[in-house]
Amino acid sequence: MLTYLAQRIGLGILTIWVVSVLSFVIIQLPPGDYVSTYLAQLAEQGSTASAAEAESLRVEYGLDQPVYVQYAKWVFQMVQGNFGMSLDWKRPVADVIGDRLALTMIVTVAAILFTWILALPIGIYSAVRQYSVADYIFTFLGFLGLAVPSFLLALVLMYFGFVVLNANIGGLFSPEYADAPWSLAKAWDLAQHLPIPALVLGLAGTAQLVRIMRANLLDELRKPYVITALAKGLSERRAILKYPVRVALNPFASSIAFLFPQVVSGSIIVSLVLSLPTVGPLLLRALLAQDMFLAGTIVMLIGVLTVIGILVSDLILMWLDPRIRLYGRR
């Protein structure tokens, strides 16, 4: 068990290193660099900068050096904990990201929890009462949920919030708490704002998971051990909840692994629409400005979180399913 864990963590670190190289290289791929973006901005404002000035800027930011030197510098800064300077914000990346990473996590976890809480009972019901009216309704809603882009759903909800409730349902905090230091009242305010983004981000995943749960449970319901359980004298409800549902639960654990990246990347545009203070809008701006340290750091942190998410889901799977835990032991 411990060897397995050590192995997995080692592999995780390797994966994260590969992700860091890739994210750095990919961000460098578009033509130009931050200085050329900066010059273009200056030109738009009517002022110009000479080639010499541009060159000195490049030297100042270290952009004249080969890619691997820049990468090494970035890694060096990363190890120190400040992740380099954001060229666009002229502040350390760590400061720019600040709370946003934690908030991204909170929104993501809320979306995944929402997905589970909704998908589990609906999936079970749809399987146990296959082809019932409610099953068809859930199926229809599920495909609708899959087909509607989440940013569109966000727009529609905001419109209704504004027209019907006369309230702005965007953001994660009420204005009075937005810049306030953390307190219980602020946390409660956050909790009140979470349902909308959780719904918007979680809906597609919910629809997916309902289908998966339904299909899995339908397979399991026909297994002989269900008949065994009934023949022992268990009631149908208890027999189904204890045995086939338990076996069909495995994909729920693995869903962390696929929901996580899905929700995080989905949140980029949704965060813009709902003006959520997550890393999404920051990443978009950093990419446009070719602010490579900021963009690289965000991409990498998301990668790290995904690797952790997959590890956690694998550990939960091992805990859930003895076949995975014990296979190959005897």
Add this chain to the structure above:
Amino acid sequence: MALLSVRDLRTYFVADEGTTRAVDGATFDLYAGKTLGIVGETGCGKSVTARSILRIVERPGRIVSGEILLQRDGGYIDLAKLDPDGREIRRVRGGEIGLVFQEPMTSFSPVHTVGDQVIEAIQLHRRLDKARARARAIELFRMVGISRPEGRLDEYSWQLSGGLRQRAMIAMALAAEPRLLIADEPTTALDVTTQAQILELLRDLQRKTHMAIMLITHDLGVIAEMADDVVVMYLGRVVEHGPVDQIFHAPKHPYTQALLRSIPGIQHEARVKLPTISGSIPHPFARPAGCPFHPRCALVMACAAAPDGVCCDHHEPELITVEEGHSVSCHLYRKKGAAVPLALESAR
């Protein structure tokens, strides 16, 4: 007095495409300490009969008529009338009637230990705390011949061999000392040696507990070895019912005779084709009118040739007692002049 009497049981599966009459008028009795063998080809309604008794027929199957009378306190309760998810039938399941079936691999949940599932069965019918239920489970495991029962309780079914798994299954079915054990093809998935051991175990347990056994199989060899009485089923109907010696040595129904002819014997000449039953089992929606076996029967009586106009493709035969305890459903044994109801339409 019979422990369990099944009277004219009919279990149909009604679907849009048509009605499958899985069990279509089965009648037989089970007695304490005796083994009733139920034999027939795949799809003849053996397993559905067993599941009907326990009221665990899968949707859309349901009992449309008939009685399943379980003796209790000097009287009878009709299981066919009980609510299939009610408290009463759940007391019967596992408590009075135990079930063991074919796939020992999948009849245990793969994510719960064997012990967890056996202890659950004990606690469902006995007021015992966890520790005592566990002690009882160990005792049960020892009774069915599982070595190292304490350790085996904490293993998963897929860690056990096929034979051990079936033993554990039997232990679970016997958790509440049922009066009747339904064994649905209990040895089909096992190798021959293990098969013999499991059958020996069942016989041994029956001697000790005096329970009735309903043994469902398509293997006539198993029937010959185990059963006191035999029911031969064809397309959901009992075609012959009698003591094991009568069935094997003086079979009456043409179907039983044909089945017995198709078994290879040790004295048979090698590499000679065995006699087979011509044709195949009809599709459930295209059930033959009259006697369901008539299209495949070598002794079929056409209307023109039949005495007093009773013929196999029009009239459905009823069970006729040919001698004490031996009955057969075939027009060949009909007493002259007895009334025969005209067959119902095949598709309802």
